[in-house]
Amino acid sequence: MFDGVCKLCNAWAKFLIRHDRQRRVRLAAVQSPEGQALLAWAGLPVDQFDTMAVIRDRHYWTRSDAFFEVIGQFSAVWRPVSLLRIFPRKLLDWAYDRIALNRYRLFGKYDTCLLPDPDHEQRFLKAPLSVFT
Numbered sequence: 001m002f003d004g005v006c007k008l009c010n011a012w013a014k015f016l017i018r019h020d021r022q023r024r025v026r027l028a029a030v031q032s033p034e035g036q037a038l039l040a041w042a043g044l045p046v047d048q049f050d051t052m053a054v055i056r057d058r059h060y061w062t063r064s065d066a067f068f069e070v071i072g073q074f075s076a077v078w079r080p081v082s083l084l085r086i087f088p089r090k091l092l093d094w095a096y097d098r099i100a101l102n103r104y105r106l107f108g109k110y111d112t113c114l115l116p117d118p119d120h121e122q123r124f125l126k127a128p129l130s131v132f133t
Contacts, residue, residue, distance in 0.1 A: 001027075001028050001029070001030050001035050001038055001039070001052060001053045001054075002027065002028075002029060002030065002052050003029070003030055003049040003052075004029025004030065004031045004035075004110075004113030004114060005031065005109050005110045005111070005113055005114075006049075006103050006104065006107065006109060007103075007107045007108040007109060007110065008099075008103045008106070008107035009052065009103070010110070010114055011107075012052070013027050016070065017120050017123050019074060019078070020073065020074065021075065022073075023123070024073045025070060025073060025123070026123060026124065026125050027123055027124050027125065028124060028125040029113050029114075029124075030046075030049045030053075031113045032113065032124075032125075034124075034125040035125075038053070038055055038125075039053070041055075042055065044060075044062070050097070050100045051063050051066070051096070051100055052066050053066055054066040054069045054070055063092075063093045063096045063097070063100075064089060064093050064095075064096045065089070067096070068082055068084075068085060
């Protein structure tokens, strides 16, 4: 899940679509009905979007853990990025939070949540979601 009005978050979503060649990652903007349902399921705030979240196999990850969970789904070419895990999670989350809390000022914000390109539409979750069953 990602903030659908954040320009940095949208760039991250486009990066995922481009580099997830096996099509493992499915996306949902936190502002979408699917994103709101997933946030509620995970017990995360539905009105604050200061982190991305990854849900897989009825577990969820946020902040730097979510980033590394996604990178772990990519081909071996991207695995060296996981070496950043040598740093303590507290430090990684602190850095993540600095960017997340300032993302609109640093990267900008769209007025509305962007819709996926027609050729990417199948990469986004649509209700009903099986995660709740």
